[in-house]
Amino acid sequence: MNGFSRGVAAAGVIILTVTAISSCKKPGDTVKSDLVEAGYKLTPDDWFRASRNNDVSALKKFVAGGFSDKTKDGSGDSALHAAAANGAQGSADFLLNRGLAVDLRGGSERTPLMAAVMGNQTEMTRWLLRQGADPHLKDQEGFKPLMLAVREGSAGSVAELAPYDREDLDPALLLAALVGRADVIDALTNYGASVYARMEDGRTPLMTAAENGHMEAVKLLLEIGSSRYTTDTDGRTAADMATAAGHPEIAALISRDPLPGELALESPAEIAESLDKMVDTAVAKSAATPGPAGSPDKSDAAPKSGARVSSIAIEGQVLSQPVAANPGAPASPAAKSDEPFAMPPLVMRQYREREIPVSIKTVQGDAATLKIAGATPREVKVRAGESIPGSNLVIVRVQRRMEDSKVNPGGHVEISVVQLRDRSTGTTREWISGVPSEAHDPVALVEDAGTGKRYVASPGQRFKGGDGAEYLISDVRPNQLVIQDVSSGAVRTIPLRGPRG
Template sequence: MKANLLRLSPILALAAVAALTGCGDKEKSSKRDLADVGYQLTEADWFRAAAGDDPAAMDKFLKGGIGIGTKNAEGNTALHVAAAAGAQKAAKFLLDRKMAVDERGAGGRTPLMEAVRAGQRDMVRWLLRQGADPKLKDAEGYKPLMLAVKEGRAEMIGDLAANDRDDLDGALLAAALLGKAPVIDELTKYGASIYASMDDGRTALMVAAENGHTEAAKLLVDIGANRFSKDTEGRTAAELAASAGHADLAKMLLSEPTQQDFALRSEEQIGKEMTTFVDQADPEDAPAGGSTGAGGATAPRHRDHDVATTLEGKSLGTSGSAEGTGPKPSSPPGLVMRHFRQRELPIEVRHVEGNSARLQMPAGGSVREVKVAEGETIPGSRLKVIRVQRRYQNLKDSAGPAAEASIVEVEDSSTGVRRNLIAGTPSSAHDPVALVEDAATGKRYLASPGQHFTGADGNRYTVADVRPNQIVIENKETGAVQTLPLRGPRG
């Protein structure tokens, strides 16, 4: 046996030498081939080839022994480097060789995140088509959408927003904190709500004002944010700006209310305004034939600004779908939520005395109290006081017994619309209302709490609630409840 082993040992040794020689020859061959195209067989040049979008050279690196998962000093792979450089051919080369599209690199970031940070919009779109997960977080807890906000990549918001709708409102608040006005503009077009607020009641406008971001604050006011809203401590955006030392911004936010700020509009007027907003935000380069509704249904565009009618009693088309949570009916109602509005008035009812009411309102850069009697017009507005009364009623969001409330009924003399203003609650121009679109026909309607309609499935539905970022709908046939998220004009 020993003799046989001794006879085999030289053979094994020769085989090992031959193998090593073969490897050496391959390495030498790769070195020569790489030198011919301007590279050296080093890790540094491997990453240079990836950034340079040179898959032919990368193939030579692999044959020369470079590992496909090799990481640079920062902790990134060649796929991360290619993504940051916008090198799609190099990225495809790596994915074709089974490299994970969501490979983690420096800071726990994926190639998609690196493409976002580097401003590579085409690469972002391409990676999403390859299955990159837009909801993963890096080591600091940032998703791609939040990285786009942080880096001010407004041009990427649309590509990421559709894949991460749950974070749109948070992204808007973050953009307000950072003062990223172009990002704010894009987020609101894709479904972020200007009415979104933090736990302490601070809206995006309040956050922008408190941090001195004038451009962002002006934009938010222009697109409908209410400068008279208050946080849980009763502070307005102007007061937060003033306390933080931003006097000029505070003055702008405390400017005298206009008659438009006091206006009460009819449903027809509100519907027309909301439809116009959605149409103006709809991109001209959207797919031909109209905007895509939920479930892939294509709805015709409304470029003529048709006045929306209420959803009450309507029957929707025969196709379309919507996202829902909880128990679902056999077929969804076929609605897409496009816009939300709940405009507050720059008036606060303090209390009533006989046939007069004491109101608090902004004036001359500060807040003043005025006394208005029945039949008189509130200063600076077209609101005529029709009736002043005290009565017992259950206040909204209160489970307690009925309480005595001071109520002032006003009428807009230019529109004839009436509204009750109640002490202790924010004065609003109208109830919460959403602009919804029939995914099958593209027709638009105003949806308010309590409305009834027939869905695309033939079932009867009730609008249970209308919120800044969603509508809650109840199927009257089954009792199932589902939510329709705000998709925005470009959703």
């Protein structure tokens, strides 16, 4: 054998020897070696670290080495919870494909969706909802994901969850006011939470924010239409609560003297312009943060571009072709069906009522004693034909009359009544003692989802669908519109959806 042949034979022996050594290695040893090279050990701690780091390759090595993907940490959470809390979508996708349930319960009975919310992971919240995560489940403390998002101040997650959990929007807003998160308040009201929401004792979001000293939340709530004059069941205003709680700067902001425009009766045109501006402003502010993709309401998730109030009132208007209501199918995205019937696809974008800081104290002869709220409340006596000081409001008539008692059915009670007219708009209105003085009847801005046109709706107005069917605005409430089919008498309620909902 020459030298070259002996060299080849020796190389062959070396190769066979290396191969033999490699083949003697156990699979588990190989996995451990691979994991060590990747910076991990085959331990629960590193399993969770790999999940948090979105290291799918390492997770696969753990599983190949026989590691259980159902392993939980000391708090009871799974690797899916760890992935959700850290926005590790690759890890979460791998674990779901391995068979872990999307609503797997972990520590404190929380689901991965709740973990994402508490980790302020907006994209992960959106992704888990797309995977079918249930937004209505509650944790050990009774919190749904939406309420957890509010508590944690995760405005992005709030915006993702709001379209899925509309029944909790008002309680969520009250909680946001309590914890003082202006960004969360903004997100909730964009998707249909009402600033007119109340606790059992009559407190509004503004009162709650003021009482707890949250200046930025108070400023935002005033900006988006909260009334500074509303009282709770004990007759206290938001300013009263701020003063009692030791927040004089907030009390001063709320109880300032009324501006001239606040001592006025609004015309229908002014109401329409104000409502439209509020919606357009809200949409413009949130244009940089698109709405929840894939949400159940995506079909009409925002007003159509360039939409404007088409008519002062919905009265007598003809809207889009009605959307058929099938009792066995989900209601139209725009409406909740109490009694199924076809109706144009209406969306309620905004609700408005405006209190005027004037109340009737007494009426005597042709004179009324009025209380004007402000930094320093004052009483003035005004006779028929005279103006309320500092305003264009003229007293037309002053009287006392008997009305049916709401407290004592069948009985009568005497009330004081003041009829007045706004010289600048020609609008007239009647104020009654013991009832908040309003600038106009409650109204809603509604949108025809078929055309993008907007209309102002108030109780008693009628409109038609594209098929000629007639409908009546039965009631306008802070969080819903009640519509009646004139021919059948059946009713449907349309929930407040907000500018983006």
